[in-house]
Amino acid sequence: MNKDEKYKLTFKKAWGHFKVVNKHRWMVFCLCCRVGIPLQGLLHDLSKYSPTEFIETARFFDKGDFSPIRKCKEVQGYSLAWIHHKNRNKHHYEYWYDYNAEIPSPVIPFRYFLEMVCDSFAAGMTYQGKKWTQSYQLEYWLKIKDKTRIHPKMRMLLEKVYTDVSKEGIKKVLTRNNLKRMYIEYTKE
Ligand SMILES: [Zn+2]
Incomplete structure (x- = not known):
């Protein structure tokens, strides 16, 4: 099987990925409630449902026990889904990173x-x-x-x-x- 076929989007992969995203968001929500930020917990990672993130990540979905983004980076060298994600989500320190700033990665x-x-x-x-x-x-x-x-x-x-x-x-x-x-x-x- 060549690369294009192996990482083609299928309904099965999309469904599997969809379930993992929901499971992850539910766990984040529960933990966020513990630490007093329920609303942030509810809105956590919503960009994962955007086409840019969802389609690429679903293509590299396997069994749900490994990050598809990591897989994508291994195969493709970079991940557009990740670039999209970290530029929209402040809970990633990469969001705050600016190599050109006096403090490249702030507190x-x-x-x-x-x-x-x-x-x-x-x-x-x-x-x-x-x-x-x-x-x-x-x-x-x-x-x-x-x-x-x-x-x-x-x-x-x-x-x-x-x-x-x-x-x-x-x-x-x-x-x-x-x-x-x-x-x-x-x-x-
Ligand atoms: Zn995130």
């Missing part, structure tokens, strides 16, 4: 930091399913952190959140007060 506002944390845990749970453990996010983060172009304070803050969850679990760590305290502590001057 992002608290409410988007909350959404980012909820998103990362929900993504891990969506793709890992039953294999998910509370240390998954930390392990994943340690693999990618050196590549990320994120503000050093945000980097330390995220690592602290993932480390705490790996030891104490989501219920204990992901509360608004706890995250607020950590955010203030890690982002102060």
Whole structure:
């Protein structure tokens, strides 16, 4: 099977991808409610239903246990869906990245930091399913952190959140007060 055939859009793939997006958004919504941003949770990732994002991502959908965007980047070298997505969604630090600015990657506002944390845990749970453990996010983060172009304070803050969850679990760590305290502590001057 050549590349074009293998990554052709089919109804089955579109449906599979649609279900994964909904499942992910539901998990993000539940976590966002925990940390006091229900409306943001409800509106999270709506751009995934836009044709630019939906069609490309569905084409690279496999079994729902791996990010189709990653697959697309491997095959195609880049992903238009991702470029579209990160330019519209403030919960991605890539949204804030500007290599030409004095601070290329700023400390992002608290409410988007909350959404980012909820998103990362929900993504891990969506793709890992039953294999998910509370240390998954930390392990994943340690693999990618050196590549990320994120503000050093945000980097330390995220690592602290993932480390705490790996030891104490989501219920204990992901509360608004706890995250607020950590955010203030890690982002102060
Ligand atoms: Zn997103």
